[in-house]
Amino acid sequence: MIFGNLLRKFLLLELWQGMWVTLKNQFRPHITVEYPRETLEFAPRFRGVPRLRRDPQTGEELCISCLLCEAICPTECISIVSEKKADGKGKDLVSFTINYERCCFCGLCVDPCPTKPITAIYMSHDYEFAGYDRDVYVADRRELVDGLPVKLYDR
Amino acid sequence: MFRTEMMDINMGPQHPATHGVLRLKLLLDGETVTDTDVIIGYLHRGVEKLCETKNYHMIEPYTDRLDYVAAMYENLGYVETVEKLMGVKVPERAEYIRVITAELQRIASHLVWLGTHALDIGAMTVFFYCFREREIILDLFEAFCGARLTYNAYRIGGLPWDLPPGWTDRARHFVKIFPERQKEYDTLLTKNRIWLGRTKGVGILRAEDAIDFGVTGPCLRSAGVDYDLRKAHPYSVYDRFQFDVPVTYNCDTYDRYLIRMEEMRQSTRIVEQALDHLPAGEVMAKVPKRIKPPAGEVYHTVEGPRGELGFYIVSQGEDKPYRMRFRSPSFVNLQALPHMIRGSLVADVVAVIGTLDIVLGDVDR
Numbered sequence: 288m289i290f291g292n293l294l295r296k297f298l299l300l301e302l303w304q305g306m307w308v309t310l311k312n313q314f315r316p317h318i319t320v321e322y323p324r325e326t327l328e329f330a331p332r333f334r335g336v337p338r339l340r341r342d343p344q345t346g347e348e349l350c351i352s353c354l355l356c357e358a359i360c361p362t363e364c365i366s367i368v369s370e371k372k373a374d375g376k377g378k379d380l381v382s383f384t385i386n387y388e389r390c391c392f393c394g395l396c397v398d399p400c401p402t403k404p405i406t407a408i409y410m411s412h413d414y415e416f417a418g419y420d421r422d423v424y425v426a427d428r429r430e431l432v433d434g435l436p437v438k439l440y441d442r
Numbered sequence: 443m444f445r446t447e448m449m450d451i452n453m454g455p456q457h458p459a460t461h462g463v464l465r466l467k468l469l470l471d472g473e474t475v476t477d478t479d480v481i482i483g484y485l486h487r488g489v490e491k492l493c494e495t496k497n498y499h500m501i502e503p504y505t506d507r508l509d510y511v512a513a514m515y516e517n518l519g520y521v522e523t524v525e526k527l528m529g530v531k532v533p534e535r536a537e538y539i540r541v542i543t544a545e546l547q548r549i550a551s552h553l554v555w556l557g558t559h560a561l562d563i564g565a566m567t568v569f570f571y572c573f574r575e576r577e578i579i580l581d582l583f584e585a586f587c588g589a590r591l592t593y594n595a596y597r598i599g600g601l602p603w604d605l606p607p608g609w610t611d612r613a614r615h616f617v618k619i620f621p622e623r624q625k626e627y628d629t630l631l632t633k634n635r636i637w638l639g640r641t642k643g644v645g646i647l648r649a650e651d652a653i654d655f656g657v658t659g660p661c662l663r664s665a666g667v668d669y670d671l672r673k674a675h676p677y678s679v680y681d682r683f684q685f686d687v688p689v690t691y692n693c694d695t696y697d698r699y700l701i702r703m704e705e706m707r708q709s710t711r712i713v714e715q716a717l718d719h720l721p722a723g724e725v726m727a728k729v730p731k732r733i734k735p736p737a738g739e740v741y742h743t744v745e746g747p748r749g750e751l752g753f754y755i756v757s758q759g760e761d762k763p764y765r766m767r768f769r770s771p772s773f774v775n776l777q778a779l780p781h782m783i784r785g786s787l788v789a790d791v792v793a794v795i796g797t798l799d800i801v802l803g804d805v806d807r
Contacts, residue, residue, distance in 0.1 A: 301635065360500075391503055
């Protein structure tokens with residue numbers, strides 16, 4: 288028994304076992320991707336930056352300026368300005384801006400959105416944002432609906 | 443002519459082994475640590491005060507950012523505290539899904555701990571393997587709640603979404619392959635003589651000291667105290683699952699390593715059982731949109747990966763808490779650090795910080 292232990296110690300057995308694990312892993316398939324050239328597919332629920340959307344059938348903007356998303360936003364990054372419609376029923380959206388610098392991607396704004404069957408505000412799959420200017424990150428209504436202008440850089 | 447002198451050494455705040463912005467002022471006698479000053483507060487954001495200005499829904503994303511390595515537990519503790527205050531009964535299915543995701547989070551958190559702890563001590567390979575397995579869990583979380591780190595996955599009264607189709611099969615696949623993968627870490631570390639040399643007898647924290655300091659979690663259980671909130675004060679549906687609480691008696695870094703390894707196995711067991719008995723039905727209880735708990739105060743704890751994670755809320759019947767207090771395990775465990783490294787070598791400081799498994803977002807809040 289003691290002799291066996293000594294032999295094991297002398298032969299560095301546990302270190303060789305560890306080396307064997309590393310060697311086995313050399314031949315496993317890669318699980319990383321080379322990011323800018325390849326990208327991973329997102330889960331459908333992935334929370335990127337919040338956006339506004341149009342009704343897919345009629346093409347009209349869905350937001351009814353109920354201010355619920357503005358009320359629940361923990362970082363107060365949404366600001367909505369609206370005015371009463373001329374006929375007195377409902378409101379017209381004047382401006383809708385989201386400050387992406389403050390947004391914490393929590394997705395709480397989507398929960399209370401009352402428009403059915405799809406919500407006016409939603410968490411998009413966009414995540415790549417870089418800019419030289421802080422103004423880029425304050426997105427107005429047009430940019431929220433159509434998407435921020437993406438500038439592509441040559442490598 | 444020749445004289446010896448004590449020397450002050452600053453470790454951190456920008457040090458790779460302090461796992462964040464922690465500054466230690468070590469008073470050294472040669473290479474022996476005689477005294478330590480732990481200086482924290484570099485990551486202080488004033489979340490507790492901030493919570494007094496937010497309503498109960500808005501606070502949840504903030505709890506994500508306390509202990510960002512195990513954000514699921516912060517969410518769980520917070521929503522359960524508010525539910526306790528309001529007396530809401532959460533649907534069965536939501537409770538089970540919470541247990542599944544929380545236990546997966548415990549595995550993910552321990553994998554980060556194991557990887558970085560081994561990396562600090564010098565075993566680099568384990569780090570890559572741990573993060574490979576953690577990736578599978580993060581993918582599961584992304585499919586469930588849409589985020590990989592700051593989940594905001596629960597709501598007061600249940601869950602915002604049910605599990606996506608095919609999720610349980612993927613989770614089952616993970617718990618099937620994970621024990622195999624864990625054997626690899628075992629082979630690399632458990633009997634490795636360098637690992638043994640660096641961790642055995644290092645950072646001793648005896649049971650009476652641990653209790654005096656208020657240390658909880660694996661650090662307490664390594665001293666032989668069988669105290670796990672999941673068994674001691676079962677919350678959620680933990681009383682329905684069969685699992686063991688590992689306890690060891692040597693009080694050192696190596697024992698804490700063994701305990702966390704065993705906890706990962708037990709978590710796998712819990713996830714397996716919860717997946718088997720996952721009931722059907724609703725995931726959201728009937729709660730008012732504007733949450734106004736009755737006036738009163740409540741304290742609720744959950745067993746996080748680092749120890750007892752407590753939430754204390756004083757409500758005055760408004761939609762905002764009057765006072766919010768987090769009992770974060772990292773903060774409490776950190777105060778045992780000077781005691782644990784007194785008399786040991788400088789090189790062991792890194793091992794002891796690693797074994798305490800602190801997250802500085804949780805320490806400073």
